[in-house]
Amino acid sequence: MKKRVLITGAAGFLGSHLCDRFIKEGYRVVAMDNLITGDLKNIEHLFPHEDFEFYNHDVSNYVHVAGDVDYILHFASPASPIDYLKIPIQTLKVGSLGTHNLLGLAKAKNARLLIASTSEIYGDPLVHPQDESYYGNVNTIGPRGVYDEAKRFQESMTMAYHRFHGLETRIVRIFNTYGPRMRLNDGRVIPAFMGQALRGEDITVFGDGSQTRSFCYVDDQVEGIYRLLLSDYSDPVNIGNPNEITIGDFAEEIISMTGTDQKVVYRDLPQDDPLKRRPDISLAKKILDWEPKVGREEGMKLTYDYFKSLSTAELNKRDH
Numbered sequence: 426m427k428k429r430v431l432i433t434g435a436a437g438f439l440g441s442h443l444c445d446r447f448i449k450e451g452y453r454v455v456a457m458d459n460l461i462t463g464d465l466k467n468i469e470h471l472f473p474h475e476d477f478e479f480y481n482h483d484v485s486n487y488v489h490v491a492g493d494v495d496y497i498l499h500f501a502s503p504a505s506p507i508d509y510l511k512i513p514i515q516t517l518k519v520g521s522l523g524t525h526n527l528l529g530l531a532k533a534k535n536a537r538l539l540i541a542s543t544s545e546i547y548g549d550p551l552v553h554p555q556d557e558s559y560y561g562n563v564n565t566i567g568p569r570g571v572y573d574e575a576k577r578f579q580e581s582m583t584m585a586y587h588r589f590h591g592l593e594t595r596i597v598r599i600f601n602t603y604g605p606r607m608r609l610n611d612g613r614v615i616p617a618f619m620g621q622a623l624r625g626e627d628i629t630v631f632g633d634g635s636q637t638r639s640f641c642y643v644d645d646q647v648e649g650i651y652r653l654l655l656s657d658y659s660d661p662v663n664i665g666n667p668n669e670i671t672i673g674d675f676a677e678e679i680i681s682m683t684g685t686d687q688k689v690v691y692r693d694l695p696q697d698d699p700l701k702r703r704p705d706i707s708l709a710k711k712i713l714d715w716e717p718k719v720g721r722e723e724g725m726k727l728t729y730d731y732f733k734s735l736s737t738a739e740l741n742k743r744d745h
């Protein structure tokens with residue numbers, strides 16, 4: 426009998442790659458999304474598959490799924506700073522009410538639930554690199570607080586269900602992940618820079634470009650999530666690529682990779698933008714025997730090839 430997995434946020438970037446992976450592994454996939462930041466074109470290739478179903482539903486409202494469910498992966502949430510600043514209340518609701526609904530569903534179905542947490546729970550970190558024992562440095566009332574605090578609440582709620590109800594839960598703390606199917610205009614730095622290169626616009630570095638990020642290719646991320654789900658480890662686990670770079674140096678890499686003759690222009694650093702971010706992945710190495718395999722050069726090329734394949738209309742579409 427095939428196992429059945431519910432994936433929320435399935436029409437988004439990570440959710441759609443998870444749908445592909447679970448179909449490939451022989452699961453039945455129930456995909457759910459309200460399309461607020463996602464796009465059906467990310468999963469339409471799966472529609473003919475007999476083991477794939479899609480439901481257009483906002484998971485901040487009561488979630489009903491008929492039949493058995495073995496696993497739930499809760500990936501529904503705006504994930505780009507521009508998105509969650511634009512829809513702050515929905516962001517808070519899907520991380521809190523949405524998580525509560527899915528915990529309730531998991532309990533009713535006796536399913537194992539994995540939640541998508543984030544490096545943002547560490548806020549603007551005072552410890553570097555960040556390991557799972559760090560409690561974080563988050564401004565609760567700042568503009569990013571709507572995302573960070575929803576995700577922190579999500580972790581607390583999940584651990585409460587685990588401890589109080591004995592629910593099987595998993596928590597992945599995802600660090601900046603990129604790849605094909607990111608929305609070109611979602612405002613995150615990789616689609617932003619690649620879109621600018623393709624449109625022949627200046628490359629916008631926020632602040633002086635000395636802030637750092639560590640970028641993980643999507644296939645590596647999905648492998649880590651898959652292993653964590655099937656592990657017996659219920660405390661949070663960082664999954665990300667520890668190869669750290671300043672945003673200024675990254676802009677130069679993109680200019681050289683794309684061959685654009687555009688220049689870098691500097692814009693204000695958004696409030697509470699973390700100055701440093703790099704995952705300590707010792708725990709994932711130890712308990713999941715996992716580490717990233719795709720280097721930045723290879724991953725960026727695969728991602729740029731995807732963006733280059735988009736139509737002119739998609740390239741010029743603006744949400745913001």
Ligand code: NAD
Pocket residue numbers: 433434435436437438439440457458459460461462463464482483484485499500501502503504505515519523541542543544598599600601602603608
């Ligand atoms: P995304 O915006 O591409 O995907 C999110 C999906 O969730 C979209 O399809 C959106 O329509 C859907 N969604 C949002 N609110 C919903 C709701 N109330 N009901 C149903 N569907 C809803 O973003 P992503 O990068 O794929 O992120 C997916 C998850 O991973 C998020 O939970 C995010 O917080 C987490 N995450 C991602 C990263 C990253 O680097 N990509 C880093 C940390 C955490």
Ligand code: UDP
Pocket residue numbers: 505506601612613614615617618629630631632636638672694695698699
């Ligand atoms: N950034 C930038 N130019 C852009 C978009 C983002 O310099 O056009 C910076 C942003 O200020 C942050 C980093 O790139 O320091 C990563 O931003 P992103 O929105 O991708 O994700 P974050 O890690 O901040 O959630």
